[in-house]
Amino acid sequence: MIDWSRLFGFSVNPAEIILRGTVIYWFIFLLFRLVLRRDVGAIAIADVMLLVLIADAASNGMSGDYDSITDGCLLIATLAGWNYLLDLLSFHFLAIRRLVQPPPLALIENGKMLRKAMRKELITTEELKSRLREQGIEDLSEVKIAHLEEDGEISVLRHDGRELEKSSGKSKSKKTI
Template sequence: MDSVLRAAAIYLIVLIVFRIAGRRTLSDLTTFDFVLLLIIGEATQQALLGDDFSVINAALVIVSLVGFDIALSLTKQKSLWFAKILDGEPIIIVEHGQLLGHRAKKARIDESDILEAARHSQGLERLDQIKFAILEKDGKISVIPNG
């Protein structure tokens, strides 16, 4: 039972940390981010297993983590409020060529991030060519060009 409680605690801690870190943290992993995730994984493994390194305990921890993930998925399907808290909502960051500074700042996105997404997805070079830029729930930026 100790392993299940530890798994639940670590799952919630990691979930909260990445939710606080923001959407952009997981959307574009740099080498540094990848190494950081590996280190977090190792630290998490130590916290999850404690002194018991048996295969049975490891299996119990894995099953518990997958179970928590499934339970959260089902809860998000039933509760829009809960889904909004965990996943967030899409945020419009450019409207009719104008950067919405307060929203972009809150999302830790600058004009260069938006223009990069615009170049990749639509071949656009300037903000005034963008009707809407939207920070999606997964951290990607969708760009809708002016018609």
């Protein structure tokens, strides 16, 4: 016989679940934001983190590490709530946006590599040149400015005014005005 109250009731104090979810969310968010700033790719760090945390929370809830489904659902709702709140606040408030999304970082200006910025993001000369070659640039002198964007991609504006952007692994150029 199924024990419905054990299955759908709380086995842990709901406030404890919310507090645990909140502390873990912020710990991992700050860790990703400060240590792994741009290594994730085209998906925002908070989104990747949310997926990982939800998968783990859902797994615990489904496998019975919690004593009820409701415990897992509350934890998932707490994590999703923080993610939504950060997105909402970053849309409305510049200070929050600066915390959540790193600004573009110039890596090359007028054909010269900015070594301090490269060191800050642990980007080697070989890695930067490789990423430029992927966009059809063989000589640094062609580059007016190259930025490391918040999603880990490198955007390049050439001296001839063409902006190169990565699309499905192939370079695509567009004229800027």
